[in-house]
Every structure is written in C-alpha cells, then in structure tokens.
Amino acid sequence: MSWEPRPVPEPNPETERYWAAAASGELLVRECLDCGLVYHYPRSLCPDCFSENVEWREASGGGEVYSYSIARAISGWPEADLPLVLAYVELDDGPRLMTNVDADPEDVEIGTRVDVRFVDTDASDVAVPVFTPVDD
Template sequence: MTWEPRPVPDVTPETEPYWTAAGDGELLVRKCHDCGLVYHYPRSLCPDCFSEAVEWCETSGHGEIYSYSVARTMSGWPDEDLPLVLAYVELEAGPRIMSIVDADPSAVEIGTHVAVRFVDAADSTIAVPVFVPVTD
C-alpha cells in the first residue's frame, strides 16, 4: 500500500492505550476478569457482562481470515491502492478485528493465515494495524 502515512484515527481516552501500543508495534485487546471474554474494539466495559474489571492484553498479532470483501472503488482512497481487501481477522487470542489485508485479492481466501504489521499514521506516535498473509 502506498497511502502512507495514514490519516490519524480518532483517539479518545478510552482508545488511547490501543493506538499508543500500535505506535510501538503491539496489538492490544481487552480481557474481562469477571467472565473471561477477550474482545476488540477497545472499550472500558466488557460487552458481554458489562464489568469494569477489564485489562489490556498484548496479542501475537497472528490469526486467520474469517471473512473478507474486496473493494474495487472507494471514495477518498488512492486509486493506486485499489482493489482493497477488507477482512475480519480472527486472532489467535480469540476476538475478531476488522482490518485491511495488504495483499492481492487473488491471494486471500477464508482461512488464510495472517500476521499484523503497523502502518505509520500522520501522527508519528500512532500506527494503524493491517494484516499480511504468512506461510505456515
């Protein structure tokens, strides 16, 4: 992908640790101490039991494609970066994360193993996680 640096995502106090960790090359998820759910998108309450007893956990950044779509046109996206693979990646840690897969669409299918890499945002302390196919 050539559209770098990426625009800066909306960083809130609730998501700031996630974006800061991504800037340091770490992919974080949240884990609930009360029900054990590991989840993503970052939020301060467990989406299952609504507990506030949650913590940040680092993941390996490895997973596989759960579902995907190919965008051949996208408003505001550079034409040279199209088509774009948008996917739900099921992390080894458990949760699914929607992300871009930096690969030719013909090289992606459900079950493709992927690993995270981080693309710099315009703010040098923040990076955006994307996934790339890996061979086993």
C-alpha cells in the first residue's frame, strides 16, 4: 500500500506529537489523569470531563475490528489499493479509531484481531497508522 496521492494529514499543535510518534513507529493515545479516560483523536481537553490534565500514552497497537465498510471505488484513489477496507478498530487500550485495514475484504470481519503498522508519506514528520489482521 502506498499513501500518495491520498491526502496527507496536516499536523497542528494538538496533533503534531501524535504524527511525529507515528513517523517513528509509535501509536499514541491520550489519557485523562482526572477521570481515567483513554481516548483518541488527540486533543488537549478530555472529551469526557473537559480536564486539561491529560498526557500522552503509547498504545500497544493491537485491537480488533469493531465495524467496517468496503469502498470499491474512490475518486483519485490508487486503483491498486482498491477495494479499501475502512474500519473502526477498538484498541486493546480502550479507544476506537477510524482507520484502514490493509487486507483483502474477505479476510476482515467484526472481531478480526489486528495490529498497527505505519505507512510513510512524502512528509518526513507524518506516517499514517493502518492495521493488518494477525493470526490468533
């Protein structure tokens, strides 16, 4: 799977550490030190209690497919990367994140165990986490 010509995420002050970690092969989530919520997408306030007392935490990278859909045609997407498995993956660490599962659609179902891997982009400080099925 190549990334370009797909849009490359643009880091902002709340997400730049997340994208830099991904470029180094680490998947980060946020944890609220007040209420204990572990969450994704990165933001500086806890989405549950609105505390600013949050910190970065490295996720294990493992999880399972919570929900998914198959995209068979996407304007501008590389033909070689279709069909595309779009999914919510529930991380073993708790939060769910929207992502791609790099697999044949026939190999994916709800509950499929997956592990993270990172696809490089033309931007040296950005890699995109995607997931691949693992054998149990």
